[in-house]
Amino acid sequence: MSQPALSKALRLLEQEVGTKLLEPEGRGLRLTPAGQRFKDETAGLLDQWLKVPENLLRSDSEKVPYRLGSFEVFTTYFLSHLLKSVDLGPLELHEYRPGRLEQAIAEGVVDIGITYAPIPKSGVDFTEVTKIKMGIFGLKKFKGLNWSELPFVVPLLPTQGTPSKVQGLDGWPDHEFNRQILYRVTMMESAMELCRQGLCVAYLPEFVVSLHNKALLPDYRLIELESPLSQKERKQSVFLIQRKNNPESTLYRQIAKSLRNLG
Incomplete structure (x- = not known):
């Protein structure tokens, strides 16, 4: 989205909610107190909206399991932490050593990987999510x-x-x-x-x-x-891995958030 289009969209949003949501801060912007309340109030609605495409693809009669891959540090201990905050539903948990994990993602065997020993591999993207x-x-x-x-x-x-x-x-x-x-x-x-x-x-x-x-x-x-x-x-550093050019799914964002909460 271009800067003028973004500015117009923000002005329209402020008109719709009837209050100022952003204010200048140096060369950038920050949320006003009302903007922060708006963000907090709409977080759940935004999450539901982002789930719509996945929910349409995942019918109740044919639920495709999520395929999560990592090595034992995370599969043994992080999984229980993740399950407290995320409803994974059907799940395939794959345990691989670094190197083999990246290969499994590139080959489509695993959807999302978690590692702190990233091995460069053609066809996969790494995102540092926390330390x-x-x-x-x-x-x-x-x-x-x-x-x-x-x-x-x-x-x-x-x-x-x-x-x-x-x-x-x-x-x-x-x-x-x-x-x-x-x-x-x-x-x-x-x-x-x-x-x-x-x-x-x-x-x-x-x-x-x-x-x-x-x-x-x-x-x-x-x-x-x-x-x-x-x-x-x-x-x-802890990294999430997925196939190159794949859009960030709701699960991807939820795993990233859960990892950040470890710190």
Whole structure:
């Protein structure tokens, strides 16, 4: 939409609602108090309107399942958080390693992917939607030790082909800080069990540990330990992936919003 057309549309909207919704702020615009109330009051209506095309395509007699793909950090822990705020209906949950996830999206096997280790792939688009806090977590017995003395459990296979220098699937910058690695596992739940038993520590998303600790007795809860990484370095970007040129669906926006709420 051109700028003149947008200005005209906004003037018509203000005439229809009978109040001023926007006011100048520097070289831009901001919502007036009435504009903010209008936004809040119409948010639900806008969401319903945006769902109309999808609802027309999805008949009650033939509901096509949503196909969501990620790796275990998100499929195990983020899914429960997502289901509290989003009615997914029929769902196919695909678990892939980075690289294979992007390929599945390019091939049409998966509709939307979630990752923090994006692998460039022809035919897919990446959108950074939020940043999550990472940290070193283990039992209290490790408190006070220097990070270089800590025994780590790490993903069995590193990721390759990421545009950043992050090499490990857990997001640790192996090119900067060499860890004392005691265990290598395929499944994150195996890593969590080793941590619960006090055998090692792991580099994990803070939201995962928070959800994990809610279900455990105090003796098995994990705490954050000393790290050589700054607060900024511990922020891990999270990306949504979909096929190139696909329009953002309602589900895409809902997943993005739910991810942002993790922070």
